[in-house]
Amino acid sequence: MMALSRQHELHKRRFSRNLGLGLVLAGFVALVFGLTVVKVSTDDFTMTPAEAVN
């Protein structure tokens, strides 16, 4: 079986997948944060006192 070189093409593809997934997840977190800010900033956002306490 052929030994893998230190920087095989396979490693590059694995890195691209990890980097891509990392960026997608970071973007998702930012989007959910942004959505939360917008939702709680709108006039029709209300919480009952009981919900606010819990």
Next chain:
Amino acid sequence: MSDASLNTTTTQTGEAGFGDYFALLKPRVMTLVVFTAFVGLFAAPGTVHPVIGFAAILFIAVGGGASGALNMWWDADIDRVMKRTRGRPIPAGKVTESEAFAFGMTLAAMSVVMLWLATNALAAAILAFTIFFYVVIYSMWLKRWTPQNIVIGGAAGAFPPMIGWAAATGSVSLESVLMFTLIFLWTPPHFWALALFMKSDYETAGVPMLTVTHGRRSTRTHILVYTLGLAAFAIGTGFSAVGGPIYLIVALALNAAFLKGAWAIWRRDEVAAETDGYRAEKSFFKLSLFYLFAHFGAIALDAAIAPFGMGGW
């Protein structure tokens, strides 16, 4: 919209890169989904916060992409046979069928739940139905069973503007039904033109496209008849609530060109088409892509100038 890729490169390492997973989402089809969903959302009455609007379009796109991944999972056997689809991630050996299935299901569930949280239950329900329709009704049932596959299956591609509209308004109205119908009527001539010049692909794969079951002469006639229906509807829509002066001008010009193209296809026989390498069919197919983007672009422009007393009727 077709995902006409002719890439036939194969890699057998089984180690997929980020791009291979992205390719499972059928990015070219996604451009149509994103654009028409945006127009549905933008043309709707009322205002939507830009962050919510962006999230809505993104999750509609992800839902559309999930449908594409599940379609590739189900159709992996015929994708291996057809020249046009041999380069897709599963037939190319980059992604396994079970990975594509898990990827598609996860994204489908996530997109529906997130669209619900970002907008409303109706928009999420239509998105869920769209994914179900494309994967189960079209891919699993109609595609390999009837030559009417893309006529009925075209509905799946027609839902995005309706979802965009529902995301903005929380309702389904005449305007969103008109946008749905425009894409629904546009789909058959678009795909049949592709089937005419992708000659043996569907036959080899055993997919009962109209060219295979009813012959190429009949397909040419079908393209002309459906284009006549589409043109009447598209121009008629110009006088409706989604129409306006820009839309009407675009619709008149493009439907005249589209009818001319359909007429040229109908007049030709296979010998003439073979001689010039299916030039009329290919140019009709290209025009069909521009046709849809231009019609929806015009709807958006009319909506954009409406607040200034122009656009709309």
